[in-house]
Amino acid sequence: MNDINTTTMGMADFSERGLIHQTTDELEPWLREKSRTMYIGFDPTADSMHIGHLMQVMTLRRFQQAGHRPIALIGGATGMIGDPSGKSQERNLLTVEQLSANTAALKGQMESFLDFEESGGDAILANNLDWMQSFTFLEFLRDIGKNFPINVMLGKDSVKSRLDGESGLSFTEFSYMLLQAYDFVHLHQAYGCELQVGGSDQWGNITAGIDLGRRMHGLALKGMTCPLLTRSDGTKMGKTESGAIWLDPKRTSPYKFYQYWVNIADDDAGKCLRFLTELEMAEIQALDESRQAEPHLRSSQKCLAEQVTRNVHGAAGLATALQATAIFFGSEIHDLDDTQLLDIFADVPSVSASRDRLGSSEFTMIDALVESGLCTSRSDARRAIEQGGGYVNNRRIDSLGYVLTASDLASETVIVLRRGKKKYALIQFANA
RNA sequence: GGUGGGUUUUCCGAGCGGUCAAAGGAGUCAGACUGUAAAUCUGAUGGCAUUGCCUUCGAAGGUUCGAAUCCUUCACCCACCA
Numbered sequence: 001m002n003d004i005n006t007t008t009m010g011m012a013d014f015s016e017r018g019l020i021h022q023t024t025d026e027l028e029p030w031l032r033e034k035s036r037t038m039y040i041g042f043d044p045t046a047d048s049m050h051i052g053h054l055m056q057v058m059t060l061r062r063f064q065q066a067g068h069r070p071i072a073l074i075g076g077a078t079g080m081i082g083d084p085s086g087k088s089q090e091r092n093l094l095t096v097e098q099l100s101a102n103t104a105a106l107k108g109q110m111e112s113f114l115d116f117e118e119s120g121g122d123a124i125l126a127n128n129l130d131w132m133q134s135f136t137f138l139e140f141l142r143d144i145g146k147n148f149p150i151n152v153m154l155g156k157d158s159v160k161s162r163l164d165g166e167s168g169l170s171f172t173e174f175s176y177m178l179l180q181a182y183d184f185v186h187l188h189q190a191y192g193c194e195l196q197v198g199g200s201d202q203w204g205n206i207t208a209g210i211d212l213g214r215r216m217h218g219l220a221l222k223g224m225t226c227p228l229l230t231r232s233d234g235t236k237m238g239k240t241e242s243g244a245i246w247l248d249p250k251r252t253s254p255y256k257f258y259q260y261w262v263n264i265a266d267d268d269a270g271k272c273l274r275f276l277t278e279l280e281m282a283e284i285q286a287l288d289e290s291r292q293a294e295p296h297l298r299s300s301q302k303c304l305a306e307q308v309t310r311n312v313h314g315a316a317g318l319a320t321a322l323q324a325t326a327i328f329f330g331s332e333i334h335d336l337d338d339t340q341l342l343d344i345f346a347d348v349p350s351v352s353a354s355r356d357r358l359g360s361s362e363f364t365m366i367d368a369l370v371e372s373g374l375c376t377s378r379s380d381a382r383r384a385i386e387q388g389g390g391y392v393n394n395r396r397i398d399s400l401g402y403v404l405t406a407s408d409l410a411s412e413t414v415i416v417l418r419r420g421k422k423k424y425a426l427i428q429f430a431n432a
Numbered sequence: 433g434g435u436g437g438g439u440u441u442u443c444c445g446a447g448c449g450g451u452c453a454a455a456g457g458a459g460u461c462a463g464a465c466u467g468u469a470a471a472u473c474u475g476a477u478g479g480c481a482u483u484g485c486c487u488u489c490g491a492a493g494g495u496u497c498g499a500a501u502c503c504u505u506c507a508c509c510c511a512c513c514a
Contacts, residue, residue: 384482387476
């Protein structure tokens with residue numbers, strides 16, 4: 001990054017988007033000066049990031065695009081301990097195997113957001129296990145622990161809230177901040193990293209690192225936190241009845257992922273556009289106006305969903321999501337092949353049936369609805385059909401005795417059943 | 433230990449010998465409307481069968497042509513008295 005563009009390197013866009021919650025210094029001029037190195041840590045608590053991580057990754061990406069050098073730190077070591085910040089209870093420890101699998105998975109996901117060295121960029125992927133592993137307990141106590149006054153540690157919110165609460169805090173979790181603090185110092189030594197960024201709940205850990213840098217080496221490290229992405233109704237962003245929204249398409253299909261954003265409440269859409277997309281502010285403001293003036297178009301949500309899905313799942317993933325959306329809310333399904341269909345309906349339960357049942361009067365719409373699990377009994381299925389709630393390939397069936405035949409196949413072997421507005425099931429007909 | 437009240441379909445809650453698969457409300461499910469929202473409106477809501485049959489009203493027996501409704505015993509819950 002030699003062609004430093006000082007107009008983009010600063011914080012203007014960050015503050016305009018509301019991405020800054022707290023900073024230790026006036027970062028704007030400092031960032032304009034030259035290309036800087038900063039990091040955000042991610043603990044490998046699962047084998048995929050979820051949308052709670054998205055904001056942090058996007059932040060790193062913004063820095064990189066502004067001409068800085070981001071470090072994504074995977075917490076192979078800190079993940080073994082468990083960050084007490086924002087947690088009301090002591091957590092169970094993950095096994096070493098889980099952690100290393102998770103670490104590998106996160107690495108892969110990071111690559112679609114940042115340009116790492118392998119792909120010609122300058123972003124760095126680090127794992128704190130690499131330097132923490134060789135530390136002995138005594139060394140750590142002498143070199144690091146000595147720099148942490150207990151009274152300061154006790155004053156941190158993350159510790160205080162746990163001590164005030166019922167659940168207490170183990171020495172292990174209490175020590176978490178020492179590890180994170182040392183990471184910062186180490187990254188400075190190794191890569192010249194001067195800024196740590198994190199969610200607003202990370203403030204205590206970040207300042208712990210800054211203090212440690214000053215005590216050990218007289219450094220003036222910097223910190224910045226971003227607001228937490230929360231929903232206007234108070235619930236946590238990314239939580240649904242069926243669990244978290246993951247970035248891994250095997251955990252959350254691109255369709256579901258896309259749908260999550262399409263369904264974001266009007267009140268949250270503006271914030272999400274600012275935090276999670278790279279649209280220009282002018283564009284976002286135009287969307288804000290549209291949302292006010294013509295909310296029914298829901299252009300903000302559609303745009304948000306499109307942007308985020310493309311970022312996470314790529315153009316192909318977005319295409320699948322859009323195709324699935326068209327089908328889930330659209331007209332008849334036909335002339336698809338099995339692969340397409342099963343991809344689109346990845347989240348939909350499916351059952352298999354023997355192919356020779358097709359066309360048999362023993363296999364009616366009622367039978368199909370019951371066997372697919374969409375209806376709990378034949379009476380239930382009968383009722384659903386009578387009320388106009390039974391569909392084959394999105395075509396309403398209104399005859400109770402409708403017999404499914406080979407011409408009802410939407411692809412080579414699959415029939416798509418639907419009950420009501422959006423409950424789908426697949427029946428796959430194998431050549432038995 | 434004594435007396436009184438209760439136990440109903442997913443939940444709440446009517447029913448107190450036939451017209452009860454059982455009012456009403458909630459929930460749920462369809463349909464309409466709509467912004468893939470909220471609200472609203474309409475219909476459905478034990479099972480099987482294209483209107484008839486079967487199994488349900490704490491449990492088991494009994495009285496009746498016929499019981500969720502009456503009697504007996506048992507179980508659990510509530511209230512009052514001791």
